[in-house]
Amino acid sequence: MSNRTTLRDVAKATGVSITTVSLVLNNHPTRVSEEKRELIKRKANELNYVPNQTARSLVTKRSMLLALLVPDIENLFFASLAKEIEDECSADGYSLIIANSNDSKNTERQLLQQFEARNIDGLFLIPSSESTKDSTDLRSEVAQMSCPVVLTDRLVREQWCDAAGSDNYQGGQLAARLFVEAGHTHIACISGRHDNGNAEARKAGFVDELGKNHITIDPQLDCYGAYRFDGGYQTADRILDSGATAVFCCNDLMALGFSKRAEERNLSIPEDISLIGYDNVLNSLGIASNLTTIDQDIPQLAKSCHAYMMNRIKQKASKLSPAPWLNDPQTSLLKPKMIIKGSVRTIK
Amino acid sequence: MSNRTTLRDVAKATGVSITTVSLVLNNHPTRVSEEKRELIKRKANELNYVPNQTARSLVTKRSMLLALLVPDIENLFFASLAKEIEDECSADGYSLIIANSNDSKNTERQLLQQFEARNIDGLFLIPSSESTKDSTDLRSEVAQMSCPVVLTDRLVREQWCDAAGSDNYQGGQLAARLFVEAGHTHIACISGRHDNGNAEARKAGFVDELGKNHITIDPQLDCYGAYRFDGGYQTADRILDSGATAVFCCNDLMALGFSKRAEERNLSIPEDISLIGYDNVLNSLGIASNLTTIDQDIPQLAKSCHAYMMNRIKQKASKLSPAPWLNDPQTSLLKPKMIIKGSVRTIK
DNA sequence: AAGCCATGACAAAACGTTTCACTATTATGT
DNA sequence: ACATAATAGTGAAACGTTTTGTCATGGCTT
Numbered sequence: 001m002s003n004r005t006t007l008r009d010v011a012k013a014t015g016v017s018i019t020t021v022s023l024v025l026n027n028h029p030t031r032v033s034e035e036k037r038e039l040i041k042r043k044a045n046e047l048n049y050v051p052n053q054t055a056r057s058l059v060t061k062r063s064m065l066l067a068l069l070v071p072d073i074e075n076l077f078f079a080s081l082a083k084e085i086e087d088e089c090s091a092d093g094y095s096l097i098i099a100n101s102n103d104s105k106n107t108e109r110q111l112l113q114q115f116e117a118r119n120i121d122g123l124f125l126i127p128s129s130e131s132t133k134d135s136t137d138l139r140s141e142v143a144q145m146s147c148p149v150v151l152t153d154r155l156v157r158e159q160w161c162d163a164a165g166s167d168n169y170q171g172g173q174l175a176a177r178l179f180v181e182a183g184h185t186h187i188a189c190i191s192g193r194h195d196n197g198n199a200e201a202r203k204a205g206f207v208d209e210l211g212k213n214h215i216t217i218d219p220q221l222d223c224y225g226a227y228r229f230d231g232g233y234q235t236a237d238r239i240l241d242s243g244a245t246a247v248f249c250c251n252d253l254m255a256l257g258f259s260k261r262a263e264e265r266n267l268s269i270p271e272d273i274s275l276i277g278y279d280n281v282l283n284s285l286g287i288a289s290n291l292t293t294i295d296q297d298i299p300q301l302a303k304s305c306h307a308y309m310m311n312r313i314k315q316k317a318s319k320l321s322p323a324p325w326l327n328d329p330q331t332s333l334l335k336p337k338m339i340i341k342g343s344v345r346t347i348k
Numbered sequence: 349m350s351n352r353t354t355l356r357d358v359a360k361a362t363g364v365s366i367t368t369v370s371l372v373l374n375n376h377p378t379r380v381s382e383e384k385r386e387l388i389k390r391k392a393n394e395l396n397y398v399p400n401q402t403a404r405s406l407v408t409k410r411s412m413l414l415a416l417l418v419p420d421i422e423n424l425f426f427a428s429l430a431k432e433i434e435d436e437c438s439a440d441g442y443s444l445i446i447a448n449s450n451d452s453k454n455t456e457r458q459l460l461q462q463f464e465a466r467n468i469d470g471l472f473l474i475p476s477s478e479s480t481k482d483s484t485d486l487r488s489e490v491a492q493m494s495c496p497v498v499l500t501d502r503l504v505r506e507q508w509c510d511a512a513g514s515d516n517y518q519g520g521q522l523a524a525r526l527f528v529e530a531g532h533t534h535i536a537c538i539s540g541r542h543d544n545g546n547a548e549a550r551k552a553g554f555v556d557e558l559g560k561n562h563i564t565i566d567p568q569l570d571c572y573g574a575y576r577f578d579g580g581y582q583t584a585d586r587i588l589d590s591g592a593t594a595v596f597c598c599n600d601l602m603a604l605g606f607s608k609r610a611e612e613r614n615l616s617i618p619e620d621i622s623l624i625g626y627d628n629v630l631n632s633l634g635i636a637s638n639l640t641t642i643d644q645d646i647p648q649l650a651k652s653c654h655a656y657m658m659n660r661i662k663q664k665a666s667k668l669s670p671a672p673w674l675n676d677p678q679t680s681l682l683k684p685k686m687i688i689k690g691s692v693r694t695i696k
Numbered sequence: 697a698a699g700c701c702a703t704g705a706c707a708a709a710a711c712g713t714t715t716c717a718c719t720a721t722t723a724t725g726t
Numbered sequence: 727a728c729a730t731a732a733t734a735g736t737g738a739a740a741c742g743t744t745t746t747g748t749c750a751t752g753g754c755t756t
Contacts, residue, residue, distance in 0.1 A: 022715090030734090354742060710743100
């Protein structure tokens, strides 16, 4: 509205200059008598003065606004990540714009422009699947931005800016090791054909680790599905008919679908077949489950990203080079954690 | 950063005034020769000029920024709503700030202030549970805002600003009617003790409609649980032991928990007991399910809210009264829709 | 030749802050 | 009594836009 209280109004009401009011309300170290100080604060309160962040941004060149670009806010993993990142940011006085790219490279590009126009102070970027496959376009778009960018969750092959994600390869290895230690040799895997690299890495780690133990996956049992309930449900029959004793699903929803089908066939987990999922997402969905799965520490991931961001923001304030956040890019890969529930049986 | 291209830069590069550049780039109807027009646009592009929305906001008094305050972004319902609202807004050139109140009245208040400071053009507000119960505080906070507010999804008893939600009472009635028509008379209900009024309304509609058909719910079978999987799972035994033939769960997750327990006891749905859920959320979660449930048309809800918002924004631009969006508040209640799957059996 | 209109373009104010450099007043030291 | 220093506070520029009112030019009408 037009009639919000401004510094000028407060100044007028207290009989001092705008400068003084500004100085006092921002608690700047300046010489103003205690009485005036009190008076100004009181009046500002009375008049319901709220500083105009827009005007402030214009002169300070800091908007106190960060942005998070997610491929799909309806995906619980991203929603949780968004929540955690927002918590981190607001603890530092920043607001967060959350926007959806719908995993489209095009929307992604448009949103980067929008963010730039809004003078955000930093961007947490979860690239679209397409951009993870070939990041050259994204890279040049990011280079045009005038604020730090931190690649979040989804890494790209080339390392050209700070990035924090989860070590999916190692997660796959963990799953493999658990199966091996439990004595399984006839093992299946359900992954997806098209993805952003994360699930791919899970499978690679799984397969490689099995290989180290001289176990190979029967190509018949190397299944692909959508990353949803159906993906597990539909491929279940093939695996259940094969006599495999263990299945690794590249995410929990597929594992849930798999177990549903197993149940329908009166097979039980883990008595008849062992199962490992990925993401540890079922409990957050409110679905009680005994699925052994692999957890990505989302709060920790948020912390890492946020830490990178704050560093770059500080650095930017001090340096003069054009895009200091593209120098010396850091990457951190969080260790995944096995969450042991009851879905893996030891074979003697 | 400091070195973004400004209007001045473009003006200098083309040898015209800042005014002219601004006029041309905004496609204002003004008299500028075609050659200059082209030249300006070309140069602006070359220099990668991006208008500074902050500066623009300061003078136009429109930030093109809307905000959405949700109680819990990790709740799929809100996540979907957020996505839909964002889509609506960005189609109009607005950006959306999504923030989490964690259902805390306190955080809610703080965020309202933040939004105000940022000169948002409008706020979609999903009140905290506490505020739905007693909205007097919220009301006065909203009255302090200088932008339109639209109450979203969660209504408050007093109608003091535009609001759009779903008719939960009617949803409960739908469930009751379906059971009645299917010939059920021994009916149970699982709801939650503490909520924001929405699930309460569902239950009230359910109970009232049953009453009209001279059916009452045995107090023994009027159960309360948390609004999660466990809520249904834990109360299941009591209901299953009672000989009830039908259960209405105030949300899908409780229904899922209930059916899990039933399955464990080798009872099947709907052969042994009929079940209705609420929210139609399982399929969006990627969980295939045969649960008959009640759907809230989220895209439509988003459209309604957005329509209210755009009207109020227009109105504000034209009127001079202090807070025109508090006059003549509109409320719209969307009709819920029964999604028939296979979880209700007809008793002959 | 004077008046008028259309065209093409611009200067300057305004938006609400922050911040730098500066002034006016009073107190202190000698 | 004078210089110096500390105290209390202010004026004005700057941030990058939008927008209003004005100006210069040249062609057309009378």
